[in-house]
Structure formats: structure tokens, C-alpha cells
Amino acid sequence: MALQGNNSPSTVSVEKTFNDQHFLLNFIMSTYLGPDVFFDNPRRSASQRLAQALPPYTSNSLSFSFVSLSQLESLYYYVLRNANPALVVEPSVFHMYLKGIMPLPSSELPEDCQQFTSFFPLNIHGHKRYSGRYEIVKGIVLIDDPDTSFIKKEDLVRFRSLSGMDDLKIDKIKSLCYEHEYKKRKEDGKQNYMKNSKANATGNISDGNHNSSSQSREPCMERHPNNPLPEPALSHPVSVSNHHILQGAFLKNCNRDGPAMMPLLTVPNGKECMSDASVTLTGTATKGMVGPPIGVVDIGISKLAYFFQAALPGVRRDYSHFSCEIEADGKVHIQGSTSGGKTIRKRSRVFCMRLHQICPPGQFTLDFSLPGPVDPRLFSPHFRCDGIFEAVVIKQK
Incomplete structure (x- = not known):
């Protein structure tokens, strides 16, 4: 210009x-x-x-x-x-x-x-x-x-x-x-798009010869030249009943090579969205014996958002070893790697580890679900120095 x-x-x-x-x-x-x-x-x-x-x-x-x-x-x-x-x-x-x-x-x-x-x-x-x-x-x-x-x-x-x-x-x-003007316009476009799509799916009236209309009707919507085409509406999660949850227990599979599961504590107004095995762990996180476990999760609810904390002791905090993704239905997927090993160097000293109770070094995943659908774009995470990963994510309107 x-x-x-x-x-x-x-x-x-x-x-x-x-x-x-x-x-x-x-x-x-x-x-x-x-x-x-x-x-x-x-x-x-x-x-x-x-x-x-x-x-x-x-x-x-x-x-x-x-x-x-x-x-x-x-x-x-x-x-x-x-x-x-x-x-x-x-x-x-x-x-x-x-x-x-x-x-x-x-x-x-x-x-x-x-x-x-x-x-x-x-x-x-x-x-x-x-x-x-x-x-x-x-x-x-x-x-x-x-x-x-x-x-x-x-x-x-x-x-x-x-x-x-x-x-x-x-x-x-x-x-x-x-919700600024352009976002509202985009949301209105999405709604019009879905309405017209439904109308096209159900409104093709066949004639007396049982032939459907030969003209395919395109969805009509007013679109700003700078706005992208609308995305399909996100589906809501199916409610899952909450049976036999053991409060505060940390359950692991007998098969050490398979994923470990532990129940998630009931959150007020969110029972219908919780499952028996709400938290799933895979990788090295399943191999810790005693000591501070990886994957203990707390969840809080406010009027507009969800808040969660996940215990991740010994997990590397840099971006190349850690990621957290949230889906629209409230599923949280955390990937990372734990530090440690058979020998650990501290300054000029080398220590041979004889007792192994914390999770061994390697990759792991942690999966759990929030009580309801969310907007993944409105996600504010923070990995604290004490090994607690916490985040606030806004509920889906």
C-alpha cells in the first residue's frame, strides 16, 4: 500500500x-x-x-x-x-x-x-x-x-x-x-449452511414417477469475501453412564505392556459425561511402582469454563517433548516423555540408580475427558514448576 x-x-x-x-x-x-x-x-x-x-x-x-x-x-x-x-x-x-x-x-x-x-x-x-x-x-x-x-x-x-x-x-x-462482528457473521453463515444442508437432505420431493428433483440445490448463505467457508457443526459427545467408580483409587492393568486406567472423581453436574476408565495412560507412565504417580487428574467447573490439573512429575516441559491437544467434545490428549535412566549425572558426579520406583524414561500418553464439549481455540495452559500441568478451556456455547 x-x-x-x-x-x-x-x-x-x-x-x-x-x-x-x-x-x-x-x-x-x-x-x-x-x-x-x-x-x-x-x-x-x-x-x-x-x-x-x-x-x-x-x-x-x-x-x-x-x-x-x-x-x-x-x-x-x-x-x-x-x-x-x-x-x-x-x-x-x-x-x-x-x-x-x-x-x-x-x-x-x-x-x-x-x-x-x-x-x-x-x-x-x-x-x-x-x-x-x-x-x-x-x-x-x-x-x-x-x-x-x-x-x-x-x-x-x-x-x-x-x-x-x-x-x-x-x-x-x-x-x-x-464475539466480534466478523465472528458473528461467520457463525450466522454456519447456521444458514447447516439449515440449508438439512433442507436439501430432506426437502427433495419426488414427482409422481418417483423421480427426485433433477436440480441440486446449493446451500444459500451470505458470506463476507474475507471470511472462509463455514466448517461443519461439531457433534456433542454421547453421554456415558458412571458405574462403580472407586473414589481416589489408582487402578492399573495387570498387563504392564497395555494401557493403564484409573477412574476420574465425579464432578458436580458432569456425571453423565464420565466413564468408568476416565483416564487412560500408555507408555512409561504405566511402569511406575510407587511414589508420585503420573496422571492423577483434578477437574473444576465454572459457569463459562472447565479447569483441570494433571500431575506430571519428572516430565520434560520443553515443546519438543510435550504437547496437549483438546478436542471439541472435551477429550484431552497429553503426550510427553519422562526423564531419568539407569545412570544420572549431577554436575561432576555420576549416580547408578539401584532403586527404581518413579516412571522410567520414555514416551507416554495421558487421555481423559472433560465433563462436556469445549471450544478448543479458547485454551490457556500452564505447566507449573512443581510438576503440575493445568489449563482453563472455555465451554462450547
Whole structure:
């Protein structure tokens, strides 16, 4: 987008609007988001780290937090919900900004060339795509009450004027789940698509000769040019009865080479979604004898979300050895590997292990189900330093 040529009022107006859009993009993404750096306590926003010239970090310095592109989109539109619509870019442009490929006017000023990847470089904050259109950015946390003491006064005044926000503090849950105009339009399109699909499936009336209509009717829906085609509606899980659950017991199969199962404690209002073997373990996690077991799970319920904690002592926390995926029906699938071995090196000493009670080193999986369907895009995990992996995931509407 080249903003050159004459200085007519229309050209100046377009250039000013673009400058304001670009300013808002950078301000929101760098102020409300920050790298999840271990040695930052509390966590600081990207712009705060730059302003205070804090030490650089690498991908090895980051915790397991991440945000999805859908959450970044919701955050952006939530912050600008009271702004002039002309200052708000469409989703296609916003996602180009997130990728660092949004067209910018030529300028020698560094701030005029900044995009999302300027604050969160791809070589440190990698993007990972899962099934469908679900994509995450690693090592990023949301800062709902950002520190503004380091921000230039003129930038703060400009942001408040353009966004219509007096207080920069935001609601974390609402900002990540915000139903903005484009998302509502997409949801309406999905509903129309499903209605028309059902009508086509059941509404082909045969004539007197028992021949169905020769014209196939395409689903009719109004679609924004920047919105992708709707996805099929997600099915809800079938309820499973909850029989003979042994409260607090840790059951394992007699066959050590097979998966180990243990019951999940009953959660209020979620009995119909729990099974006899709610938690399934495979791999080295089944071979621990006594000591702290891998796979003990606690689940909590609120009005809008589910919360779970899983005990994972001795599990490596880096991304190359650990992953957690959540399906729309509430199934949680955790993969990882345990550390240890027959010999362990500590500084200059080598220890030969004679007693083996903790899980041996190797790969394992942990599978269990939440009490109901969820939105996998709205998932906020945290792997604590005490070996507890916990996460909040928003319920499916």
C-alpha cells in the first residue's frame, strides 16, 4: 500500500487513517501481550521489555503458555469495540499483520515498519498449526492490566482517544472470547449452511414417477469475501453412564505392556459425561511402582469454563517433548516423555540408580475427558514448576 503522490485532502485522510490503524495494531499487541519468560517476575509486555531494555531471551527461556490466532483476533476487536469502525482492520488484514506480511508504506523510521513479528519473532515464538484452521503462537501470555508508566504520554493519549478506552485494564475471559462482528457473521453463515444442508437432505420431493428433483440445490448463505467457508457443526459427545467408580483409587492393568486406567472423581453436574476408565495412560507412565504417580487428574467447573490439573512429575516441559491437544467434545490428549535412566549425572558426579520406583524414561500418553464439549481455540495452559500441568478451556456455547 503506497501512500505517495499528491497531498489532496483525500490522500492525507487515507494516510492518517492507515497510520492510526497501524498504531493501534502495534499498541494493542505489544501492550496486552508479552513473552512468557521464566526470569520475568511478574511477566512484562513486549513494549515494556523494549522500553526498559531488559535482557534478551531465547525459545529455551519460555514457558508453555501460548495463544491462538483466534484469541489474538478476539483481543484486538474487544479492545477496539468502541472505536471508530474506520480504524479497525478486517480479519484478513489482521492475520497478515500477525504473519508480518501486511503491506506497509515505505519509511525509514523503525516504528513505521513494525508488525507482530517485530515484537514476537518467528524464530523464538514459533507458529504451530493443528487440524483445520487452528493455529497457535508459542510462549506468549495475556497481560490484562498492563503497566503504562513506561509509555510515552502522547502515545497513551492517542490510544485512549482512538480506542475510546479510559482504563486499559481488560477482562481476560471476555477479551479472549469476544464475539466480534466478523465472528458473528461467520457463525450466522454456519447456521444458514447447516439449515440449508438439512433442507436439501430432506426437502427433495419426488414427482409422481418417483423421480427426485433433477436440480441440486446449493446451500444459500451470505458470506463476507474475507471470511472462509463455514466448517461443519461439531457433534456433542454421547453421554456415558458412571458405574462403580472407586473414589481416589489408582487402578492399573495387570498387563504392564497395555494401557493403564484409573477412574476420574465425579464432578458436580458432569456425571453423565464420565466413564468408568476416565483416564487412560500408555507408555512409561504405566511402569511406575510407587511414589508420585503420573496422571492423577483434578477437574473444576465454572459457569463459562472447565479447569483441570494433571500431575506430571519428572516430565520434560520443553515443546519438543510435550504437547496437549483438546478436542471439541472435551477429550484431552497429553503426550510427553519422562526423564531419568539407569545412570544420572549431577554436575561432576555420576549416580547408578539401584532403586527404581518413579516412571522410567520414555514416551507416554495421558487421555481423559472433560465433563462436556469445549471450544478448543479458547485454551490457556500452564505447566507449573512443581510438576503440575493445568489449563482453563472455555465451554462450547
